[in-house]
Amino acid sequence: MAFVPDSPFDQDDFTDFINTVNDSLGSLEFEIRRAQDEDNGDKILALTNTNEQTIAQVATGYSPLELEYFKHLLDAIVTADDELYCISSTAAVNEASKLKNKENKSLQLTKAGAEDLLSRFVQDKWLIKSKKGALSLSTRTLLELQSFLKEAYEEQMQECTLCMEIITKGQRCNVAACAARLHQHCAKTYFANMNNPTCPSCRSPWDGKTLIGLAPNVEAPHTIRRR
Amino acid sequence: MSDRRRRIVIDDEDDYGSKGSSQKSNGKRGAPSSSQSHSSGSQKRVMRDVDDDYSDQDGHAPKTIRVTTVGSKVHDILPEDFERFVKDTVRLAIFSSHSEAATVKRDDIKALLGTHTRLYDTVFERAQERLRKVFGMEMAELTTKGRSGKNEEKGTKTYILRNTLPLDLLGSESLDWDGQLEDQGLLMVILSFIMVREGVIFESHLKEHFRRLKLTEEGSDIDKKMDMFMKRRYIEKSKMEYLDDSGEKIEMEVRWGARARAEIPEENVVRFIEEIFGPEAPKTLRESIVKASNIKIKATRDNDVDGADAAENGAPGSSSNAIHL
DSSP states (O other): OEEOOSSOOOHHHHHHHHHHHHHHHHTTTEEEEEEEOTTTOOEEEEEEEOOTTOOOHHHHOOOHHHHHHHHHHHHHHHTBGGGOOEEEHHHHHHHGGGOBOTTSOBOOOOHHHHHHHHHHHHHTTSEEEOTTOEEEEOHHHHHHTHHHHHHHTTTTOEEOTTTOSEESSEEEOSSTTOOOEEOHHHHHHHHTTOSSOBOTTTOOBOOSOSEESOOTTOOOOSSOOBO | OOHHHHHHHHHHHHHHHHHHHHHHOGGGTTOOTTOTTOEETTEEOOOOOOOGGGGGGGGOOOOOEEEEETTTEEEEEOHHHHHHHHHHHHHHHHHHTTSSSOEEEHHHHHHHTGGGGGGHHHHHHHHHHHIIIIISEEEEEEEEOOTTSOSOOEEEEEEEEEEOSOHHHHTOTTEEOTTHHHHHHHHHHHHHHHHTTTTOEEHHHHHHHHHHTTOSSTTOOHHHHHHHHHHTTSEEEEEEEEEETTEEEEEEEEEEOHHHHHHOOHHHHHHHHHHHHGGGOOTTHHHHHHHHHTOOSOSSOOSOTTHHHHHHHOOTTSTTTSOOO
16 A cells, blocks of 8 residues: 655655654554665655564565575575676576575475465565566565665675665666666766766766666576676 | 553553653663652562663663453563563564454464463553554454354454544545555445345345446456455355245355454445435435444434444544544
């Protein structure tokens, strides 16, 4: 369900309002977080569970095995080579056979079972599936697992140079050594009045064509390569 | 309800108020801000923010609160643990509402309490207060009504979350129901047909109504929708065998399901029908609906449109229901 303001409203008042609501929610380990969709820049509010130590069965409706599979996929997506932040559905299904439990025994997740589960992850908006079958992280996952991702994948997770939020899709600086990354919507804002865009960090020319995340209408690699 | 039990609730009101500030300034956490003048017996009651590292609090031994449950049995429990139980119950209720069944079972809540299952009633009650105050919702028990519909309603020890906010607020156009409105409309139509026949309708008759509403045309998914409503316990079907002039017959009867009974006040259905009729409604419409349905709500609509809801869900003005921002 989305909140759709039908008339212009005062941003500051709105922020105050959200903060007030969050004061109440905080005592129950919930929080309303704000973000912008990495694909289309839509502004989003989400009620999130801040108790991340238990990405619990009860919180998500998934069984421990299913959660294990999700974590596995999360890992493959986040660590994907060349800052792609995605894997192909084929690769995701193949990963299912590699699931091991604590005693290092293979877990029973069939190919068909994995396919079903994948569509549930997509349906429940934990993952996004592109038309070409590439799986990437949804806004929901980025919001709800924010702290987890930043802690567990300190090296791999990057911040947008403008909004300072996690970025897995957008533009990056042509200079390989430069850390500048911008969401598409942030780049639009930042370069709006520049005739010759330059990198906000290293000042080299910015063509906006070097990407972080997979380019649209491109298939993800069929095998998983980690950085 | 014992006096002592009620007082715990009052104590915590203070605690909410100080929560925002005490959370930010970690150093002062644990100051017995709400304990002054409230002592129960020899125990001083201290409500603090829950935190795992509380026990090294100024080097003092943890203080317990005393909870009196039904039958005047006394349980000493750490305030942190008690708060944790309440919090977990609220969280369980919220998470469960997103599952397909949308229900939470009493046993699941009890499982959270570990060895303290005797505190169930107190924890449940406190969780309800938090749900009403923070979310504008409460847990309502689903009931069985028995096949004939005449049996007494029995509790099922299963709860769903239901709204406690005034209806007018929900109708606000600020909410985008994400395409769910179509299903809700259809469900209200079905519930209306059932209600005005005193709570039960033959499925064949219902289908006849669908046909007239052009809901059964080619490519219609009305059967699927009916199945979904059944799965979600908004409607129930049962087999009915009866004799008429042409011999023995079998019909399926459709009734309101447990979830509809818990979630949807009959008043809302009356209002829905009135809305469908619009300004051309006959003046006696409300009276006719109430009479046909054989339900006990006011046959005349007065100015206080929220009156009926209030009776159902707790008065809007009462502290448990109003949102204090």
